[in-house]
Amino acid sequence: MSDAPRVQLFATQTAEHDHDDGHGDHHAVTPATLENVKFATWLYIGSEIMIFSAMLVAYLVFRIFNWEIVQEATEHLSITLVSLNTFILLASSWMMVMGLRAIQNGSNEGLVRWISGTVVLGAIFVGLQVVEYAELVHHGILLTGGEGLSRFGMRFYAPTAFHGAHVIIGCLWGLWIISRGARQKFSAERYVSVEVFGLYWHFVDVVWIILFTFIYLI
């Protein structure tokens, strides 16, 4: 028998609410609520996997049947820049998990410090992606247009920009976590929002790990 924690789905125990109730929200979360929220997050991640898979397969199919266009276009992709961006996102994931560790040890200050690092690295990632896009547009790889390199552009920008949008959303979410951490809203017993944010951020990292290999390296 597995000794892994069991999920009590849709349990109805009294739970904390994730809003400001004017008394500071230092109530702890029941185990069932925590597990339910995490389960819902995993289901959400599952749905995101389907969306990203559709975009990735559209790119791969295009690549198979338009090898010359893809080869010409990928000559303009800067592997150095994108590799740097990959390291940045990996480091941001590490900072995220260190932030979670800090709050598990009861340190809101540590949480704020680490999540700030996560957000800064996320912002740098998006900034470098904009630099990369500007370079590609300069070489004629556009989002629209039915000919030549732009046919590649449509398939390339869809998954990478959609991922970039996820990073931007993650940065905004991170700022919200920071603002709550700065007001001591979390504690060693109460950090569900941080954990859910962490799942989202790591998922965004995982998506990039896959996109980096299948779009830039292969």
Place this chain on the structure above:
Amino acid sequence: MSHDTHTHEKHAVSDTANLFGRTITVPGGMYSVVLGVLAVITIIEVLLSEVPLPNVIKFPVLAALSIGKAVLVVMFYMHLKDDSRIFIWAIGVPLAMAALIVLFLLGMDPILYAGQLNP
């Protein structure tokens, strides 16, 4: 114990990590070790992509390294290895479906992709 004093399960909060039977102390513990492994694999991937190898070799090796990195993040940073088994199903079922769809679409007869062909 009341509901309000519940203590969550905490993951990897020490600075020690068990590697191949040896316990080492690193700031950040296992999380930092995983970051190091991810960085090393990424460097190997980038170097490998520049090596003139046949695609039939390069493609599966790079894909395997990439999937290995993803599994490391999911298991250690997303704590799936310590969490409830139902989370594995929640992510595993869509992942399996996505993999099937990807393989099906990649394996389809080229004639069905007439609109995708280079004019």
